[in-house]
Amino acid sequence: MACHLLLVAGFAVSLAGATDHIVGANHGWNPNIDYSLWSGNQTFYVGDLISFRYQKGTHNVFEVNQTGYDNCTMAGVAGNWTSGKDFIPLNDSRRYYFICGNGFCQAGMKVAITVHPLKHNATGDGAKNHGGDGAAQEAAAAAMPGAAVWMAVLAVAAAAVAILP
Template sequence: MGYLHGTKRGPRSNNLSFFVLGIPVREAPPAHLWANKQVAILSCTPTAFPLPQKRQGERNQTSPNNVGLNLRPAPPRVLATDHIVGANKGWNPGINYTLWANNQTFYVGDLISFRYQKTQYNVFEVNQTGYDSCTTEGAVGNWSSGKDFIPLNESKRYYFICGNGQCFNGMKVSVVVHPLPSPTASPAASHSSNSSNAAGLVILPRGITGFRTLVVALASIWFGSGWV
């Protein structure tokens, strides 16, 4: 808190030079304070005060002394799932791949992968007719590396078969790919999200945001002598 160090009469006038926190103040106190022999003691304690929300946004855009930090959490990253056909049994004859597919949920962006002996088997993507008849006519893709990763980029039904005759021995699989689920938010959750977004932008001042001068007391001064 500031306090009055002292007063001193000017050489050619009735004005006094007085000091607050050791800083000389040249202006004379008001006349009614002279009459009552009183003067206000001033406090120069710095006081930081928050700006209104809109004003903060404006300062962030126009003032070079402020830095805006976006503290909103980033959206979660969506990872693709690799569905290995047949799991640990791989791509081989005599396996019920319909049962395997029914236990999976495929979304756009996932992968379906085939693991097999590349010298014995292969993979063809066909249409429903090719799938039902075990023919590769009109195939839209084929793979033979023994470890194939096929992206599922569309929301539709895919058909895969082995093209060397093993389709008749069960080496065929059909999967349905679903679109990615859209996030749904309740009104309360939406309101909470809006509040979080509003509070997510924080203005960090590089200097003191402001000062507030407060009148904290009145003191009686007898100026019959040079210093109080």
């Protein structure tokens, strides 16, 4: 049990450096919004999340290929989400295409993003808290809101492991 707590706490701490990109910001995932403008103002890295907020039952999210995106069809469906608060990990450096599959794609509910690989350098430039060395990442994570909570969870899990026979 304690090992599971440690694993979960470690995973949560590793996400502390990830950026959660909320599609449309305060406008959410809705028709008649320029998502190309929104995505053009974002920089996505491997390990980040893209989040869609919308009215459950009215809208949804489908990951499709470029043909599906261009034509608002289900071509190349790679995933679908329907919760209304969808957190999608961006695990690969590539182009992603998302549409609403409930007929709202033609009304602008589609977004294409490019996910960049993590920067691997020793300068620790800290751009968006990605890349750099371990010390720079720890410092960046410690400076993030909520990082102290995750560190406390990790400390409690480590203490639980230490007291097991």
